[in-house]
Amino acid sequence: MTVGDDAANRIAERHKASIPSLRAKDYKSDVKPVWCPGCGHFGVLAALTKTLAYLELPPERVAVVSGIGCSSRLPAYLAVHGFHGVHGRVLPLATGLKAARPELTVIAAGGDGDGFSIGGNHFLHACRRNQDLTYIVMDNEVYGMTKGQASPTTQPDWCRSKLTPHGTGMRRFQPAAIALAAGASFIARGYAGDPNGLTRLLAAAIEHPGFAFVHVLSPCRTFRPEQQAWKQLVHGCELGPAHDAAEAAELIQRDDGLGLGVLFEQEIPVYTAGVTADAADTLTTNERLAAIEAEHCR
């Protein structure tokens, strides 16, 4: 083979790589979603299949793991490997799978109740572990599958549930702020009604080396019909993404919770079970920890 042949092959390979071999619909299964008409989760499903097609990920190399809830039905609607697990345990499942099969693209998905209530502790430790996972939380601020109870992200004065006729009276869980405090290296917020924007966020999240948390505002048309107003209220988070934790904290706290985009991104060592994260990394463990402290927790 001559140098010219080699160059031609490279060009051909590049050209071939630029042609998507699979389309978004190829990542959808034949199972019809049980979601209510108008549910925001349809937008997340569409964005995710577009993302997988855009990234040209072979379906057999992708695994989507979920917990329990309306949003956790997601894996059944995809033509990739899926695991519909148990309530709140999506991140332990995803963690184990990624540890055993690090070559797979592992995506965890679920809702606000699943991820921030019963699975809240797993969320904290997945953030600080920084394993190469993408975690999509479809937040509709309500337990929809069980017919409309307040979740950790519900407003304290929301009183449409018979269980909390006077509201919960509790401050809301702040997903992005807590993810930052817990050590997540990628934090983004998307809106289910903007599948194209969400596709860009999901692609960035999957390509990010480390734990990527994508908080998706996904309206529940049945139990939170007022969330239809999100379409007019969401806005781009123009100041992001921050690459410094202190700046990100300020950005997140100043935002009204409806700002969309990558809020924080930082490259720090990725946790890999029993394998050195970076072969070129010659730091000792203590040096690496000190570097993380200096960068992330100043």
Next chain:
Amino acid sequence: MAACGHPVAGAGQLAGQLQTAAIGLADQARGQARRVGGPAPAAVAPVHHAAPAGDGPFRRYAVTADGISPMSVPGETGLAYTADGLEHDPAGAPSSRAADHKAQLDKRRRKLLTHDYGPDWAQITGAADAKLCLLTFGACRGAVVEAAGRLSAAGLAVRTLALRLLAPLQQEALLAAIGRARVLVVEQNHGAQLYHYLHAEQALPAGAHSLAKPGPLPLRPGEIAAAAAALMDSDGDSQ
């Protein structure tokens, strides 16, 4: 410890072979101990793997004669599926159809009940025509075997039977192993759980007795031998 490790290794193999969950029970004292033992027994059969898929969706939960469905692992082209916690059809899609529920439930029961678990379902000592059978499981076995030795030395033929597989219970094999012997079920818990479980499964002959004692003090061979002797004396069968 060795007696504990063997069933755990076997349970792991069964879980892979039968595509099911396996639950191992261990005494807390064993759980807090450590011992380096020999290697686990070799796998008895390979895990079923999937055949190449056709045009339709991969039927991960296909209804088969032995109840074990083809299974793929991530990375195998065309064999992706979703493992769903909800009841499902043969392709894995959640289903509320009664026929799917029954077919999948029947399949799971079939694979567990028709599997040949071999001779490891229990550890048995003593003659088949013994007058007394001391029936136990788990960590009580050592004390039971020692008690049987003392009773045998005193002239009472005793068989010991320590269950390794609690479920699916090998009922026919258990009743055959007991034969015509009187039964004393020996266990270390307050509620005589094994005794009641075996009764519920109709796996004990009439007149079976229970010796159950909660921890933390372990059952001693002397206690077991005394209880066994009292049982046989009450029947007028002691020798």
